[in-house]
Amino acid sequence: MSTTPAMSPVQENSRWPRVSKFTLSACAATVAELVTFPLDLTKTRLQIQGEGGSRQHGGSVQPPKHRGMLSTALGIVREEWPLNLWQGVTPAIYRHIVYSGGRMLAYEQLRESVLGRSEDGIFPVWKAVIGSMIPGALGQFIASPTDLVKVQIIHGVYHAFTKIIAEGGIRGLWAGWVPSVQRAALVNLGDLLTYDTVKHSLLTNTSIPDNSICHGLASICSGLVAAIMGTPADVVKTRVMNQPRDSNGRGLLYKSSTDCLAQSVRKEGFFYCRAPWSLTFWLTFEQMRRAMGISSF
Secondary structure, eight states: OOOOGGGSOOOOOOSSHHHHHHHHHHHHHHHHHHHHHHHHHHHHHHHHHHHHHTSEETTEEOOOSOOSHHHHHHHHHHHTOGGGGGTTHHHHHHHHHHHHHHHHHHHHHHIIIIIOOOTTSOOOHHHHHHHHHHHHHHHHHHHHHHHHHHHHOSSOHHHHHHHHHHHHTGGGGGTTHHHHHHHHHHHHHHHHHHHHHHHHHHHHHSSOOSSHHHHHHHHHHHHHHHHHHHHHHHHHHHHHHHSOBOTTSOBSSOSSHHHHHHHHHHHOOOOOOOHHHHHHHHHHHHHHHHHTTOOOO
8 A cells, every 4th residue: 555645754844853853852852741640659669568577577468558640649748748650850851861862862873874774664673673773772871870760759859969979979870771771761662662563554455644633642652562561670670779778889788680580570470561652652752743844754
């Protein structure tokens, strides 16, 4: 079937398209983070709670305080303060300015100049895997300090940064970067590749135009795939970053990300869905691009 007219890129009105694309990616990620951050916070609380509940305390195992996302969120509102559902959103936004802005721009540049689609419009598998994982891994490594602060934040961004540096030096800001980068690579493989592939398939093989319906369907698929691929690494990332460390910066609970994953699998399970974040991000991102006169992703 021939390509629909909706796939043709619009005129690039931006004088600095790369700067514009980076900025729009960061802005769309900020909107998605603000909308879905309470989900992320409750997920992190559950992951840390599951870790604490599985430790031995005087020969007994402490039962979990909350069970499930809704119970945790309601507990935060009732026992703390409703705005605490957004506690830590500032470093999360800082992270996405670097991470999402960088990964989206890098992927799009790789797609246009290096990867190259085949005649049927599909990327070769090996190119698609490399092209989607590398931008996420590099972006996450650079943004790792802000991710660490987001996990450990209690009294504010400045306090968290100074506490981490005081305990582990500058290198301490990259504590837990290995599972963090692993997660980012897997999430990007599921997110970018799935969104790009599903959107292209819809435009090529159906009568759906390049609009919010197309973007919404592609983003739901990408969010579900990203959640399946990234959730195990997400649990590991949170726990490795949050664990206490000795004077040399070595973790006291887990020897490595593999050890953390093995302990978590034995004692618990996996949870949390990324679909709401991806849906909000992609719909916002595509509409912002259209408003700025930049071609659809």
